[in-house]
Structures are given as structure tokens and as C-alpha cells.
Amino acid sequence: QNEIISRRFSRSNSLNSGCLPGQLPKFYYPLGRPYSSHEVETQIRKITAVFDRFPARIVGRKELGAILKIVGLPLYWKEPVFRAVNNSNININNNNNNINNGNGNGKKDVISCEAFVDYWKKVISTCYDNASRFVKILTSGQRNYLLPEDFG
Numbered sequence: 001q002n003e004i005i006s007r008r009f010s011r012s013n014s015l016n017s018g019c020l021p022g023q024l025p026k027f028y029y030p031l032g033r034p035y036s037s038h039e040v041e042t043q044i045r046k047i048t049a050v051f052d053r054f055p056a057r058i059v060g061r062k063e064l065g066a067i068l069k070i071v072g073l074p075l076y077w078k079e080p081v082f083r084a085v086n087n088s089n090i091n092i093n094n095n096n097n098n099i100n101n102g103n104g105n106g107k108k109d110v111i112s113c114e115a116f117v118d119y120w121k122k123v124i125s126t127c128y129d130n131a132s133r134f135v136k137i138l139t140s141g142q143r144n145y146l147l148p149e150d151f152g
Contacts, residue, residue, distance in 0.1 A: 050070055
């Protein structure tokens with residue numbers, strides 16, 4: 001019987017080893033559990049490795065699926081993510097070296113590794129689960145809810 005009691009105490013002690021006595025570890029994350037800096041760096045390295053496989057480190061809509069797979073997003077998010085990265089890049093800095101589609105609106109048919117990595121860092125710095133990422137991507141970070149025009 002003493003063995004059972006000591007096991008219970010040792011088990012309960014191991015649960016509290018990560019925090020001070022009388023404190024509970026944080027367990028509620030309304031937007032998901034934040035990434036550690038190591039997890040972010042690992043994701044960025046994987047993203048860069050995929051972009052390195054493409055000429056000039058740029059991808060179109062079709063090739064974006066490989067990058068989405070690396071970051072854990074569904075393939076059917078290709079178009080919204082592509083538009084979000086493209087719009088984010090235009091709003092931040094309309095770089096003349098980017099390849100435009102010739103329609104005069106400044107939107108590109110491709111996105112660069114740098115543009116995607118910059119955008120992705122912004123997304124994962126505030127959105128830690130797919131639901132919050134989906135809203136941020138569709139609303140361009142404007143709101144925490146969706147409107148019908150966000151899908152257009």
C-alpha cells in the first residue's frame with residue numbers, strides 16, 4: 001500500500017514540475033498554442049527548402065500546394081493564401097523586380113520565397129490554429145470574423 005501512495009505522490013509531483021507551487025501552467029489559448037522560436041525557425045527552413053526547388057525561388061498557384069503541405073494547411077487554401085501573400089506584398093512594398101501579369105493592377109502571377117516567408121511569419125505570430133489563420137488570410141487581417149465579400 002505504501003508503494004501505491006508513493007507512486008501517486010511522485011506522479012502528482014511530476015505534473016507540477018514545470019511551474020511554481022500553487023500555480024497552474026497556462027492551458028487556455030483562444031487562438032491556439034503559440035509556436036516556440038525553434039518551431040518557427042524549423043518551419044521557415046522547410047519552406048525555404050521547398051522554394052529552393054523552383055527556378056528563381058518563385059511559385060505560382062499550382063506549385064503553392066507543396067508549401068501549404070509543409071506548413072500544415074489544406075490544399076484548397078491555395079487561392080486564398082496566394083491572394084493574401086500577393087496583396088500583402090503589394091501593400092507593403094510594390095517591388096519593381098516582381099513579375100507582374102501585365103494587367104496593370106500590380107498583382108503578380110507568382111510569389112517569391114521572401115514574400116511568402118514574411119507573410120507566414122506575420123500569420124503564425126498571431127494565429128496559432130487553422131481556424132484563426134483562415135480568418136486572418138481571408139480578411140487580410142482586418143477583422144476577427146468573416147463577411148460574404150471575404151470569399152470573393
